[in-house]
Amino acid sequence: MTTHNPAAGGHQHSHHFDSAEHEYESDKLGIWLFMVTEILMFGGLFVAYIIFHQIYPEMFAEGAKQLSWKMGFFNTLVLIGSSLTMALGIYYNQINQSNKAFWNLIATLALGFVFLTVKYFEYASKFDTGFLPGKLLNVETVQATSQNLGMYFGLYFCMTGLHGLHVVIGMVLIGWLAYRTRRGDFNSEYYTPVEGVGIFWHIVDLIWIFLFPLLYLVG
């Protein structure tokens, strides 16, 4: 981010802060603290995954074979691209080019939508072939070698599902930002919400960058 030195023009800062800069610094600290909690929450899921991967390596390999690494890799590129457009959305707001900012935010939304569409196809194919989470997976139907293959898909759906939920939340927030950009709310003096949602979106991207190799590549 560029160094920022706002005056009080345009956006009124809250009364309990000394200046817009003061409020901006505080907002950023708050947003980063919230991101720490998100990372810890997903971290718990990663720990569960790693523990059971150690105990049942063949079962995890069997489950991972059902995932298409190509689709996962494509989705990774999609999300990285969306982080780029998100960053541009912030940048253009910072330099008072709200039209370019708006379109970059829309592009981010579009890429998020592409991500979810790919996930939809992945999930649909799992449902069709019977690779369901937990006790819903019928070992005979899918001709599984491992009796507890349901555990792999339980973890798969929980991890990607929770991540997907965060993608949806992020998209709602980005949509709101796009609307506010159009309305002219953001400028070089004030762009805190854009940056805040941007940080959220980058963390959601980062979590996927860990999910992808763990689920799709580590066989």
Next chain:
Amino acid sequence: MGTATTNPNVNYLTEFSGVKSWLLSLDHKRIGLMYMIAILFFFLIGGLMAMLIRLELFSPGPTLFSADTYNQVLTYHGAIMVFMVIVPGIPAILGNFFLPLQIGAADVAFPKLNLASWYVFMFGAILAFSTLFTTKIDTGWTFYTPYSIKTGTAVITMVLAAFIMGMSSILTGLNFIVTVHKLRAPGMTIYRMPLFVWSLYSTAIIQVLATPVLGITLLLLVAERVLGIGIFDPKLGGDPVLFQHFFWFYSHPAVYIMILPAMGIISELISAFSRKTIFGYRAIAYSSLGIAAVSFIVWGHHMFVSGQSEIAGVIFSFITMLVGVPTAIKMFNWLATLYKGSVSFESPMLYALGFLFLFAIGGVTGIMLATLGVDVHFHDTYFVVAHFHYVMVGGTLMAIMGGFYYWFPKMFGKMYDESLARITFVLIFIGFNVTFFPQFILGAMGMPRRYFDYIPAYESLNKISTVGSWMISAGFFLALYVIIRGITSGEKAPANPWGAKTLEWQTPSPPPHFNFDKKPVVTGGPYDYT
């Protein structure tokens, strides 16, 4: 500092009126009061559950109800007291009210988030209570698997309620961390912050780092019940003990969320009512941070007989012993503060001294439980129940009472009835010991916890304990009366009835909406009685 440029009859209570001005208030003081009313109500219900437990245990065999009902009552007692009273308690009520005042700020960093936290908390609480009208819960507040996976009760709803209330805790902690970093008055270096602020900060770190892990643990339990993913269920290749690891990773730091702010209050009270600077300010400040940090690596001391390895037990026991040292340092520092002080015995101080007494006992019994060879005998017996009630009730609750009486004049602009308040102390202090000291003995004798029925040898001590519970509840009901009467018809309180030195006393009682007429400029420490 506070020159009376504003109308003295206009304060945060009177300036805006109507229900909406409260329910949509962004004022940290009003939000603190809203938390207070809610948490008081939850405490009454949790306390009712406790009374029912003790009544049932008055004699062996079924006394009032069936074993199933008893198991539900004890679960609600634990879940309500932990998630709705003691974890939020001090930060949400006294922290919200006094953190900004003590650092000379006009509000917390994120007032809208603060109000949102209250609504999130209330939503979670309502969801939790809804289970009373459906299939209830009977798992114990610890939700151990596989029982919590198999039982037909409303585990999913209650666990989701706890998740939601956890979110509220995270948001409060986050708000406080940013407030302490960003909104201190000019001249207030970190070593000039009151120790209550240090304790809230250390607590906030735990709230932010530990609660998300509880969150994911609860979500995984829901997934286990709904989808049977199998990570906690041995029939599907999972490990029930893994749940305990996940659960205690949060729940041990959580007990420090419960005690650290209480210790912060004690520092304020001991100093104020000895009219002497706190002894060892930096040691106390650092010990709060140290306890917060070390609290994350001792969770296995709840699991010595769970099947975890011997070496794990050894490591956890060792580190738990280490965490006893900063706690001991605080106790001695408070004692040293009394030395050559000018000690008065108003109710806040009585409760502070009561804390020192009861927490000493609670603390040393904690060391006993950390000792491996002895914990095997005491684990899951009434010894543990007595230990944690000594630290949570004898510790935190006494500190809440003391803090509440101390800050009552500031919050409401009125004085409470001192003689009646002293009687509440006597009733609660004696009643508490009569209730819980026999439980140490019951535990040593081998009585397990969560027992609906017991062998005849345990009967007389159980009876004594039950009688004690009647005494405590009399004390609390009297305290409720003292508070209500104080609010409605107490004598007008001056700005600084106790002659204390922290910033909240430099503004009128009750404070105006914006806390300070002019932002204070700090030139010295918070306990300067010279």
Next chain:
Amino acid sequence: MFWLNFANAQSFMPTQGTLIAERVDSLYSFLLISSLIACIILIGGMIYFVVKYRRKSENDKTPNITHNHFLEFLWSFIPLVLFLFMFAWGWHVYHDMRKMPENALEIHIFGKQWAWEVQYKSGAATSNLVVVPINTDVKLIMTSKDVLHSFYVPSFRIKQDTVPGRYSTLWFNSNKLGEFHIFCTEYCGTQHSGMIGTLKVVTQQEFDAWLEEESKVSTLPLADRGAKIFQVKACASCHSVADANVKVGPALWQQWGQQRKTSGGAMALNEEYTRESILNPNAKVVAGYNSNIMPSFQGQLSEIELAALIEYIKGLK
């Protein structure tokens, strides 16, 4: 350090049944005494100071004492040393509790809702009763059939959770004849406080005789064998056999041939219905009782054992 093991700890702790119990009590006495001293210093000091330094006037001046490095060092270092000493002693005792003896008498324990099933290698089986010879290393190999339980013998100061899906172990060597309580000490549902067992320590000769007797199940008459299975499987924890009291499930006393309303229509208590209720308890639940309480014994009982139970219930008069 047996001299530390004096009346205070002794009178509140259950009778010591093993040498390890005596060691635990010694350690506990040490902890108690040090705690007492710490409390006297803290609480006594507190009372002394608040009395001696009580406020004399509103104009009292107090000295500005902010720290004292020597004292602070002392009250950090001494507790630390004390705590580490307690840790080391505690580990020493714990280590000996966890180190399983070789060549011990091994007994299998199955915790279940809500009884302890005990299985000896000779084939003898009991419920809620563990019989062992005195002065012998005994090793319990434990698991659970359903949820977590915890096997606790207060007199021996030992305890270990029983976990479904894995084995946990516990050992002891009792030097005292007598009967000692076994409690379940991990919450497990309705009858958590009802899972009380007896650990009976007898002489070697008494033990050998008892074991031989218990192992002779196969030559028993069918109804007697049924009585034995009924006892081993702890059916009596839910079904009365000597009177009409309802415990959890319907009483079985004098019920043979009686009609009752069930969730699957009217049924008489006959051979068919009894067998079905043991193997598939939720099929026809008697009206007024909940389903999903009685566990299924599918796969646990041979046909002969089922017949034995039926003969036993037939004879309940």
